[in-house]
Amino acid sequence: MAFASPQITAYAVEATEFPDLARRYRVTGVPKTVVDDEVEILGALPESAFVEQALSKLGIGN
Amino acid sequence: MALISPSDQERLRESFAEMTRPVRLLFFTQTLDCETCLQTRQILDELPPLSDKIAIEEVNLILEADKAKTFGIDRAPAIAVMYQDHEEVVDSRIRFLGAPAGYEFISLVHAVLLAGGRPSQLSQESRARLAAVNRLVTMQVFTTPT
Numbered sequence: 001m002a003f004a005s006p007q008i009t010a011y012a013v014e015a016t017e018f019p020d021l022a023r024r025y026r027v028t029g030v031p032k033t034v035v036d037d038e039v040e041i042l043g044a045l046p047e048s049a050f051v052e053q054a055l056s057k058l059g060i061g062n
Numbered sequence: 063m064a065l066i067s068p069s070d071q072e073r074l075r076e077s078f079a080e081m082t083r084p085v086r087l088l089f090f091t092q093t094l095d096c097e098t099c100l101q102t103r104q105i106l107d108e109l110p111p112l113s114d115k116i117a118i119e120e121v122n123l124i125l126e127a128d129k130a131k132t133f134g135i136d137r138a139p140a141i142a143v144m145y146q147d148h149e150e151v152v153d154s155r156i157r158f159l160g161a162p163a164g165y166e167f168i169s170l171v172h173a174v175l176l177a178g179g180r181p182s183q184l185s186q187e188s189r190a191r192l193a194a195v196n197r198l199v200t201m202q203v204f205t206t207p208t
Contacts (some may be wrong), residue, residue: 001185003176004193006200007198010155010156010202011159012205013204013205014161014206015206016206016207017097017160017161031203034204035200037200045123048188051191
């Protein structure tokens with residue numbers, strides 16, 4: 001997704017190596033995606049649903 | 063001993079052969095207090111022998127803190143995926159925090175192939191929506207190494 005937009009930076013974070021980040025973002029299961037500290041997506045979703053959730057709550061990309 | 067098995071090396075060599083652009087992996091490391099920095103370096107060191115389009119550049123998180131900061135990196139080990147488009151070095155804005163072991167290694171390979179010129183696997187609809195994003199967005203995907 002970062003590749004599809006120059007505005008997006010994507011981090012793959014290894015949760016067990018950085019427990020402080022896992023705690024800060026309340027990671028109780030993986031994969032968990034956090035978008036701008038505003039949107040949380042737990043689990044894997046089909047691509048279209050993932051893009052929809054990741055962007056729609058931010059009011060962008062529609 | 064190689065971390066990547068000979069058969070996996072062969073498969074990776076074939077995948078990387080399709081790369082059309084040079085990819086540079088910036089490896090952010092520190093000498094002390096970094097349990098997995100050495101492991102990460104060992105994994106990364108196995109990639110350039112599989113493709114002349116892949117290079118590793120080490121960045122010391124402590125000594126080159128300013129450089130790390132420009133990439134939004136404040137911990138180690140971390141990897142930023144860069145690629146060269148004609149004369150220009152481009153930041154893919156794909157980052158890895160933590161050692162790229164287990165499934166993360168597959169993600170790293172995908173990121174290298176994408177930066178290396180492989181077409182996006184996203185649908186046209188998704189790409190159109192993402193292209194319309196008009197402000198900076200940070201996405202973090204948390205995983206575990208299984």
